[in-house]
Amino acid sequence: MNNFQYKRVSSPAAAIAELSKDPAAKLVAGGTNLIDLMKYGVMAPDKLVDVNHLSFDAIKKEERSLYIGATVRNAVAAGNADVLKYQPLLSQAMLAGASAQLRNKATMGGNLLQRTRCGYFYDISAPCNKRVPGSGCAALEGYNRMHAIFGASSSCIAVNPSDMNVALTALDATILVSGPKGDRKIPVSEFHRLPGTHPELDTTLDRKEIITGLVIPDNNFAAHTTYLKVRDRISYAFALISVAVAIDLDGTAIRDIRLAMGGVAHKPWRLTEAEQLLKGKQATVENFKMAAELAMKGAKAYEHNAFKLKLAPNTMIQALKTASGVKA
Amino acid sequence: MIENNTREKEEKELSGNSRRDFLKKSSVITAIALTPVAAVKASDLKLDEKLSDAIEQMPLSIEINGQQHNLKVEPRTTLLDLLRERLKLTGTKKGCDQGQCGACTVHIDGVRALSCLQLAVMNDGAKITTIEGLSDGDKLHPMQEAFIKHDGFQCGYCTPGQIMSAVACIHEGHANSETEIREFMSGNICRCGAYANIVNAIKEVKEGGAI
Known part of the structure; x- marks a missing residue:
């Protein structure tokens, strides 16, 4: 690990000030991703700003939404009574990620900023446009089994590894940030970005901004949510494909629905067209198959991940069946 | 000393x-x-x-x-x-x-x-x-006793981590079934594959109510 300066801050303003004056400074909270990347030499910040003592550790049910602070630990949020009652999909997704030990430390803000697990991003001897802009992408012609089938570019085909982010995307969360110019709100769909020609940027968060929390609007989905994650082993592995489903079901009619996929793109992949197709329709396997076919429009596989073209729609259909209770 | x-x-x-x-x-x-x-x-x-x-x-x-x-x-x-x-x-x-x-x-x-x-x-x-x-002087913690009794290890290298995790798993309330134990212990890898015995040890401590 490179040597670095360590600074503990007790106010958001102090954290923003540190980021503003030092371009190579990074925030640290749970440390479960950043410390690992520093050990590999993938990231080498010259200053770590410890934000663990900022008071963003509350979960609060507000009038028409649920607020979760940026430094709330993933395990705490996943087990919180209000989260379980109002947004169970988020809890399901978080419990599908990492291990109990990691969830006890990992924070909401940190998970939003979790970096890709692409093996070439971690391998500092390999070219990687995300790690060293302009160096190339070793995954394009390499072992790309885990990689993207949607929204990739010739610069980067890595995927966002977070389960939590998939649920937040399905649930239309808003990310609350604070910076030198004041506060702003970023819809989660605009928070993570596609690689384009700048895969070094995972998100639209400015270098000088900090995440203070997130808000999920109330919905009628709580009774019919499923997070289905398919991976190489039954627990403690990153998703090959994951699907988040939230349905507002009136008998067998789909009043409203949210769908998002993980393990397929540089950002959590919202399936808006499939949602539109299913809205107002009956919850039937036939309709689910049509929606899955539509969802796969534009998918593109690489040498080693063609199996995802089949696994993704199958996972989606299964998740829809589970969430709606439709058997056949 | x-x-x-x-x-x-x-x-x-x-x-x-x-x-x-x-x-x-x-x-x-x-x-x-x-x-x-x-x-x-x-x-x-x-x-x-x-x-x-x-x-x-x-x-x-x-x-x-x-x-x-x-x-x-x-x-x-x-x-x-x-x-x-x-x-x-x-x-x-x-x-x-x-x-x-x-x-x-x-x-x-x-x-x-x-x-x-x-x-x-x-x-x-x-x-x-x-x-x-974890132990009380020379008196082993119930989870340590259970790991010995159920042969919850072979080479022993993962064992301290397994035991610390197992104690927490019960404290968290995540040891109510074999499936739940396996899921909430998945962050502790055992290359010898003593998983079945580890699960048995945790089940016994949980059922015994000693912790």
């Missing part, structure tokens, strides 16, 4: 360390942001010879297995390395050192966490329990 002597010596060396007090006076504790004014003040207080040391080392007050330690550590020292290399508490194992295997699991303020992904300085004021702090 040797360990205790080393620890006492270390703490004696550090006691009355005015540099630490000096750093504490800053509202924002920092290893580096010594303004010119502060540096002059440090010099006046005859701290200048220790100034470079202060830049590289951070004060750390931490309770480990009920014993208070007042230390100074380099910011990049992980909690795991502090335990093993500095305090000679080698019960906590270094497996992958990358947060993938669970061998380094300890309890931080009563909650299980991976000590390899924790910077020691991030745990100022924390209470740590390691496998050495």
Whole structure:
């Protein structure tokens, strides 16, 4: 690990000030991703700003939404009574990620900023446009089994590894940030970005901004949510494909629905067209198959991940069946 | 005994360390942001010879297995390395050192966490329990007894992490079925494959209600 300066801050303003004056400074909270990347030499910040003592550790049910602070630990949020009652999909997704030990430390803000697990991003001897802009992408012609089938570019085909982010995307969360110019709100769909020609940027968060929390609007989905994650082993592995489903079901009619996929793109992949197709329709396997076919429009596989073209729609259909209770 | 002597010596060396007090006076504790004014003040207080040391080392007050330690550590020292290399508490194992295997699991303020992904300085004021702090003197913790009884290990390298995780798993209320135990113990990898016996050990302790 490179040597670095360590600074503990007790106010958001102090954290923003540190980021503003030092371009190579990074925030640290749970440390479960950043410390690992520093050990590999993938990231080498010259200053770590410890934000663990900022008071963003509350979960609060507000009038028409649920607020979760940026430094709330993933395990705490996943087990919180209000989260379980109002947004169970988020809890399901978080419990599908990492291990109990990691969830006890990992924070909401940190998970939003979790970096890709692409093996070439971690391998500092390999070219990687995300790690060293302009160096190339070793995954394009390499072992790309885990990689993207949607929204990739010739610069980067890595995927966002977070389960939590998939649920937040399905649930239309808003990310609350604070910076030198004041506060702003970023819809989660605009928070993570596609690689384009700048895969070094995972998100639209400015270098000088900090995440203070997130808000999920109330919905009628709580009774019919499923997070289905398919991976190489039954627990403690990153998703090959994951699907988040939230349905507002009136008998067998789909009043409203949210769908998002993980393990397929540089950002959590919202399936808006499939949602539109299913809205107002009956919850039937036939309709689910049509929606899955539509969802796969534009998918593109690489040498080693063609199996995802089949696994993704199958996972989606299964998740829809589970969430709606439709058997056949 | 040797360990205790080393620890006492270390703490004696550090006691009355005015540099630490000096750093504490800053509202924002920092290893580096010594303004010119502060540096002059440090010099006046005859701290200048220790100034470079202060830049590289951070004060750390931490309770480990009920014993208070007042230390100074380099910011990049992980909690795991502090335990093993500095305090000679080698019960906590270094497996992958990358947060993938669970061998380094300890309890931080009563909650299980991976000590390899924790910077020691991030745990100022924390209470740590390691496998050495689990037993009551020579009397083993019920989970340690159960691992022996059920043969919950072969080579034993993952065992301290497994046991620390298993105790937390029960405390969290995540040991209500074999499936739940397996899911909530998935962060602890055992290359010998003693999983079935580990699950049996946890089930017995849970059902026995001893913890």
